Amino acid sequence: MLAQATIAAPADAGLALPSPYLLFLGDATQASYAKTAFGLRDWSGDRCLGEFAAPGGTVTTGLPRLTPVAARARGACAAVIGVAVEGGQIAESWILPLVEALDAGLDLVSGMHQRLSDVPALAAAAARTGRRLIDVRVPPPGIEVATGRKRSGQRLLTVGTDCALGKKYAALALARAFAARGVDVDFRATGQTGIMIAGGGMPLDAVVSDFAAGAAEMLSPDAADGHWDVIEGQGSLFHPSYAAVSLALLHGSQPDVVVVCHDPTRTHIMGLPGFVLPSIATVIDQTLALGRLTNPAVRCGGVAFNTAALDADAAAAVIARESDRLGLAVADPIRGGPTFDALIAACLG
């Protein structure tokens, strides 16, 4: 019953997710925990039809608020869990709304660590309704231990001063900008949202740790000399929970260029007030020191700021000031403009 209902995301083959989507926002009250929903709205907006939530949820993507029945009537094919909670468990409070979605005739798509089919009420509802339970955070088979062998082609990895501050958006924007300049480029997704957007990738934080660097090697194979893989970063080397995922990705990606992502309004690691955010210079130094193990020529292409919390003038001012201070290209990839052009030029070298 369950085996046929679970679909894994292969590293190099396309995911055919049923769409349009109805985005599920759980009981989130902070937008930062709904980054999957926002990522899909912003980068796969043509596939997003509306949103719904569990009782208590206050976050909104701005898409129409629809019941599962209403969304199905408008053509929705799947409810996508749009919240990314620490630990990746499916909350008790989500189960009733998700069963309601299955009953309305929607498939379920999830990027949680916990499998949808491991929740008895969801497995029963899927069996009863004949709907599919699709987990995208399932590593593909055949991941091997990393070798450290240098691969052909060029690689850019986004890294961060923290989690959840724009590494995926920066990578997507850079990949799009590279393509617009005629560069042969692939966006390589490493997290559940990126995988949903790209239709494939490697759920790096779901890989057994002995194989995590090997999984990163598998994600960006040998390529033509002029080809770029723009790889979505994960976590932060300075995050006490997730630094190991970041290091596996850094070593396995063997990037030629790293772009440090930063939110200039953030002072502490998100959710961990005891941990002060590292400086951008510290992150650059540590990333290059560790990255040299698998690519002695790794360099910092510049810094991507997430200035969503600032108005245009304040954003421009902090970008100019920090660019001067660091002596590096600094830009907000989402705002674009001449500073972003300079960042792209610095990355392409």
Place this chain on the structure above:
Amino acid sequence: MLAQATIAAPADAGLALPSPYLLFLGDATQASYAKTAFGLRDWSGDRCLGEFAAPGGTVTTGLPRLTPVAARARGACAAVIGVAVEGGQIAESWILPLVEALDAGLDLVSGMHQRLSDVPALAAAAARTGRRLIDVRVPPPGIEVATGRKRSGQRLLTVGTDCALGKKYAALALARAFAARGVDVDFRATGQTGIMIAGGGMPLDAVVSDFAAGAAEMLSPDAADGHWDVIEGQGSLFHPSYAAVSLALLHGSQPDVVVVCHDPTRTHIMGLPGFVLPSIATVIDQTLALGRLTNPAVRCGGVAFNTAALDADAAAAVIARESDRLGLAVADPIRGGPTFDALIAACLG
């Protein structure tokens, strides 16, 4: 050379492995790949009755070479896979000898990533003979994402310039020496061999990477002020395959003291001739820089040399020379002596 002392497992450990053991050496031709067999011989020697191998295997532990039938007749209860191969898969050539062990009436104990029961021939033989298949490299349930919260008690972590050069032996010897000096101490195992020796622990490299630092936190919980956890290191921050496991263990262990383990005869990362071994000073600097994230007071207690390849005079000479050069306590914990006393004193501070 080694006293046949068994390290007491922590009270909350609780693996009851059937013994005495017959150690299986696979088709290994290099002793470094049979480190599980040697570890059991050296630290649980009273439970080891003999050894057997697959065709082509040339490594020996020096224990009596016995067929499974002969070992069973002498009282053996389990065959233990004593080889640790990269990737942790059960080799095709091992299956016949392991089936022979089951047929002889022995249980099987394994620290491979691959589950014994996932090998059809072993599952069938176990069902036919009524013998048990015991996998020790299975993480416990309930591992959570790391919090970075400072815990009470003292912690020592062994780290290395490479894999497979003595981090487990150093931790076992330090724990035993601490206990001999009246220190309240637990050895905390993080790999399959250590877990078999201690009767419990955390198979860190088998934990999903998002939870690896959390698994290390779970392994060494809050303790009394004077209590020490001596934690077995894994991998190396400078190993392109396994550095992420090492970093998760460093962050989650939040050690007060690290001891750097090194083999003075090794020049390159084992099995990766393209990777030069990092210097001891580089490993100390990088370990302390990264370790400060979760314990700003982390310090290096000294250096443990594995001088098994040297004679006593050469070992003493290299230990004295490197101790002078580094300005740190350097000792071979297996040889012991005054230099080891100095290392212990430096660790206890």
